[in-house]
Amino acid sequence: MSGEFSGMLSEQFICFYGAGSMAEAIARGILDKELVSSKHISMLNRSNKERQQQLHLQYGVQTAMQGKSNEQYLQQADIIFLAMKPKDAAAALRGLKPLLKPNQLIISVIAGLSISAIQKLLGSEMAIVRTMPNTSSTIGLGVTGISYSAAVTEQQRFIAETMFDSIGVSLVIDESMQDAVTSISGSGPAYFYYVMESMIAGAEQAGFTREQAELLVTQTALGAATMVQQTQEAPAELRRKVTSPNGTTQAALEAMQAGGLQKAILAGIKRCAERAAEIGRTIEEDI
Structure with a gap:
């Protein structure tokens, strides 16, 4: 079964909504383990073209400088990582809401943002994964706490855990423990x-x-x-x-x-x- 899911992962289009250091660490892990082609990964930020160019040249990922708009990348994606700063999350998710499709997987790396809050902002029962990685993920030695919404399928669970295991180890926990994970391994x-x-x-x-x-x-x-x-x-x-x-x-x-x-x-x-x-x-x- 895992082999079947691995094949499915390689076909996924992944969009990082936010292109900071954590998004880069996850993308690097995915690429280093050859889980997905760089052409299947897009990394978006507001307007920092220098950052976009650096990510494209270093990893071969797609950005707004490669011809598509942020909206097009988000609509095309099978998996969307929410990797913006917490203070920008509410406005960003409201803007994301009209672009989403029912079968997309939403993965949040935003500290403190609950699954229920994400669902309220997106206005539907999407498949949502709440995670808390740490900065050691940038060298492949991270640890990530993972929690799932009820809509996440077995295939999507495998995909999420495979991606986070590419940057260290992962631990599936009840969402009520996410703030504690932040206090132990996140910080x-x-x-x-x-x-x-x-x-x-x-x-x-x-x-x-x-x-x-x-x-x-x-x-x-x-x-x-x-x-x-x-x-x-x-x-x-x-x-x-x-x-x-x-x-x-x-x-x-x-x-x-x-x-x-x-x-x-x-x-x-x-x-x-x-x-x-x-x-x-x-x-x-x-x-």
Whole structure:
């Protein structure tokens, strides 16, 4: 069955409504895995011709500079990715509404925008996929939370998951968990970068050059993540293994605990999920 669906995917026309970094990451993954021909992918933005030209030259995708209007690409598409900024979503979807056909698949990568809000803006029970990828998708190491509307078929589910697996891994979840996914994996890379920034600053204070500090911290972070992945051991267990009683690591961890590191991380995750919900409510209030 999956082979049959794979053949169907290669025949699909895909339109990215919004041409930012996330749209580019998904398009790159699709093309790198040779799921769809570049001639079957269009990427649209408002009027940035330089961006359109760069995408066409780099990936061979179609833009408004290749002869068709944005409206024509949207009408032609089998799959439409909603990849505009949240503040532009309501107006953009209202404009999209008269162009749609009943059998099109709508995939949203817009933080906070619910399936019900998309349905209200489009005015019909379309097949809608709500997703939350993260920025690591740009190097094929992303993770994406995926939720489906009732109208999404088994074939469309396979197509959606295949596309997001081309940029990392995907996890199908109930839509009620989407704000939580945003707070863990969607915004999560920034948390690790923040910790790395602090460790680099500590290395510089210890006397290392900036270049040496970045090398030490980056390789340490990479090694730690790879250890968890390859050993399949829990982070807590790996931490215990490297923490000798009354040793240097224990002293460091005790200082971090006393400084409230875990409490701060948990508070940040909670606030991120709340903010995602607030963005969604703001969009819905604009409907």
